[in-house]
Amino acid sequence: MAPKVLVSDKLSETAVQIFRDRGIEVDFRPELGKDKDKLAEVIGSYDGLAIRSATKVTEKLLENAPNLKVVGRAGIGVDNVDRVAASKKGVIVMNTPFGNMITTAEHAIAMMFAVARQIPEASASTHAGKWEKSKFMGVELTSKTLGVIGAGNIGGIVCDRARGLKMKVIAYDPFLSEEKADQMGVEKVELDTLLKRADFITLHVPLTDSTRNILSRDALEQTKKGVRIINCARGGLIDEEALAELIKSGHVAGAALDVFAVEPATDNPLFGLPNVVCTPHLGASTTEAQENVALQVAEQMSDYLLTGAVQNALNMPSVTAEEAKTMGPWIKLADHLGAFIGQMTDEPIQEINILYDGIAAEMNLDALNCAAVAGILKASNPDVNMVSAPVIAKDRGMKIATTNQAQAGVFEGYIKIIVRTDARERSIAGTVFSDGKPRFIQIKGINIDAEIGEHMIYTTNEDVPGIIGTLGHTMGKHGINIANFTLGRKESKGEAIALLYVDDAVPANVLEELSGTGLFQQVKPLQFTLG
Numbered sequence: 001m002a003p004k005v006l007v008s009d010k011l012s013e014t015a016v017q018i019f020r021d022r023g024i025e026v027d028f029r030p031e032l033g034k035d036k037d038k039l040a041e042v043i044g045s046y047d048g049l050a051i052r053s054a055t056k057v058t059e060k061l062l063e064n065a066p067n068l069k070v071v072g073r074a075g076i077g078v079d080n081v082d083r084v085a086a087s088k089k090g091v092i093v094m095n096t097p098f099g100n101m102i103t104t105a106e107h108a109i110a111m112m113f114a115v116a117r118q119i120p121e122a123s124a125s126t127h128a129g130k131w132e133k134s135k136f137m138g139v140e141l142t143s144k145t146l147g148v149i150g151a152g153n154i155g156g157i158v159c160d161r162a163r164g165l166k167m168k169v170i171a172y173d174p175f176l177s178e179e180k181a182d183q184m185g186v187e188k189v190e191l192d193t194l195l196k197r198a199d200f201i202t203l204h205v206p207l208t209d210s211t212r213n214i215l216s217r218d219a220l221e222q223t224k225k226g227v228r229i230i231n232c233a234r235g236g237l238i239d240e241e242a243l244a245e246l247i248k249s250g251h252v253a254g255a256a257l258d259v260f261a262v263e264p265a266t267d268n269p270l271f272g273l274p275n276v277v278c279t280p281h282l283g284a285s286t287t288e289a290q291e292n293v294a295l296q297v298a299e300q301m302s303d304y305l306l307t308g309a310v311q312n313a314l315n316m317p318s319v320t321a322e323e324a325k326t327m328g329p330w331i332k333l334a335d336h337l338g339a340f341i342g343q344m345t346d347e348p349i350q351e352i353n354i355l356y357d358g359i360a361a362e363m364n365l366d367a368l369n370c371a372a373v374a375g376i377l378k379a380s381n382p383d384v385n386m387v388s389a390p391v392i393a394k395d396r397g398m399k400i401a402t403t404n405q406a407q408a409g410v411f412e413g414y415i416k417i418i419v420r421t422d423a424r425e426r427s428i429a430g431t432v433f434s435d436g437k438p439r440f441i442q443i444k445g446i447n448i449d450a451e452i453g454e455h456m457i458y459t460t461n462e463d464v465p466g467i468i469g470t471l472g473h474t475m476g477k478h479g480i481n482i483a484n485f486t487l488g489r490k491e492s493k494g495e496a497i498a499l500l501y502v503d504d505a506v507p508a509n510v511l512e513e514l515s516g517t518g519l520f521q522q523v524k525p526l527q528f529t530l531g
């Protein structure tokens with residue numbers, strides 16, 4: 001059945017067309033972004049949700065979305081999506097980090113001009129038939145210092161454009177290297193320096209716990225008298241009450257705001273103040289940007305739903321379409337290895353160490369790690385997937401470490417998972433044969449060559465005569481067909497294991513009968529999801 005996508009915000013028609021062209025069923029219902037109850041009623045039947053900023057993807061909405069696999073934000077900021085809740089539910093959250101960056105940077109520059117020359121007020125006054133030439137005295141931008149908070153994609157373009165305007169640009173961004181700052185021709189400074197030196201301050205950080213209220217009352221009071229502030233990032237970055245007071249007192253000469261703490265903003269302490277330029281979150285609103293983000297989000301979501309390729313996801317490593325194809329059997333192997341460990345382990349796991357050898361070590365290890373951890377966790381929660389696994393593992397205090405090495409044995413490559421609990425260490429290794437089928441090649445350090453089936457039985461025993469006969473006889477007696485039988489041992493008469501791949505799930509009474517023979521230390525039924 002074709003995947004189904006709901007578009008619940010005003011996205012360009014391009015997105016709808018792309019979904020259709022890719023064979024995805026799509027419902028375009030932009031009115032739902034503002035109607036959370038109705039959205040919660042219908043979301044249950046969709047595999048994908050394409051949004052802008054009006055739709056709020058909350059934990060509650062996600063509870064009503066059992067089929068949802070991907071949320072695509074046609075834009076950059078994803079503060080309207082509960083990413084933690086989405087990750088725990090295994091829903092990928094992706095954005096389009098580049099599609100509207102130029103447009104938004106241009107809006108910030110336009111807002112800087114507008115506030116420097118009071119253009120909106122002068123325009124309104126002229127429209128009103130007044131000719132208030134002396135009222136609207138502005139300031140030049142040339143040679144002024146622009147303080148950029150957040151010098152990423154948008155901030156970087158703003159820096160470039162501002163330098164073209166002959167401004168001196170200083171930037172505060174803890175993640176900006178001195179080298180990059182030099183290349184950009186900007187001076188990297190600390191926040192307090194920026195506040196003291198800037199004639200104009202522009203914000204280009206995401207809204208996170210570390211940036212919320214970054215222009216607090218205290219920060220605003222440290223600014224240079226006569227500063228003008230531009231915010232085309234997110235409302236929660238500025239203390240709006242404090243900014244309003246500082247504008248009224250004359251300390252701050254003006255502000256240009258595209259974003260507000262509460263949106264849609266119908267009432268705000270800054271409304272009506274002199275030289276406060278406001279736009280209704282228009283930063284990304286150009287024909288070009290909206291085409292870009294709609295196209296990108298629809299392509300990315302379609303790729304994921306149809307091929308498993310992951311691009312620009314915020315809660316899952318990227319997997320290209322090519323990788324999704326070539327790594328498919330290895331991702332399956334990692335999942336099976338994890339599933340073996342998960343089903344064998346019923347005590348809390350402290351550490352998961354994953355060794356990648358040979359060709360496996362050259363693959364996208366982030367994706368393989370996610371698959372291995374998902375396999376482990378699925379034993380206790382079948383809803384876990386590659387997106388939710390790392391978050392759940394972290395919540396449970398599991399430490400995950402990886403090692404990679406050049407081909408060290410006879411296999412072109414293999415993956416080995418070693419898991420440590422308080423009680424023991426457990427390990428399993430596997431590879432993918434040239435037929436594309438994953439195989440287990442080592443358990444507890446004992447070499448084997450086991451095909452993987454949906455239903456299996458794993459036994460541990462001493463290497464004594466009668467094991468094969470007992471297993472074969474018991475299965476035959478109960479009409480259970482054995483598809484594949486693998487034995488392995490440490491040494492003659494030493495520790496030994498057997499793996500049986502059987503056609504059907506083995507009933508509990510058969511497992512008890514085997515245990516009752518006294519020949520086995522352990523008889524464990526296992527299940528693997530093939531396909």
Ligand SMILES: NC(=O)C1=CN([C@@H]2O[C@H](COP(=O)(O)OP(=O)(O)OC[C@H]3O[C@@H](n4cnc5c(N)ncnc54)[C@H](O)[C@@H]3O)[C@@H](O)[C@H]2O)C=CC1
Pocket residue numbers: 075076077078097100101104149150151152153154155172173174175176204205206207210211232233234258259281282283284285
């Ligand atoms: N008004 C509008 O319509 C639009 C607003 N935006 C907003 O702009 C924001 C920035 O977008 P991009 O530049 O594309 O993001 P980006 O991720 O490329 O850049 C953000 C920069 O902020 C820096 N940063 C993070 N935490 C920081 C902190 N505590 N202090 C200082 N710097 C910090 C990062 O190192 C990074 O360089 C988005 O998160 C979004 O909220 C984006 C598009 C349109």
Ligand SMILES: O=C(O)CCC(=O)C(=O)O
Pocket residue numbers: 052053074075076077078100281282283284285
């Ligand atoms: O979709 C929009 O109009 C807003 C864009 C935005 O805020 C973003 O991309 O972060």
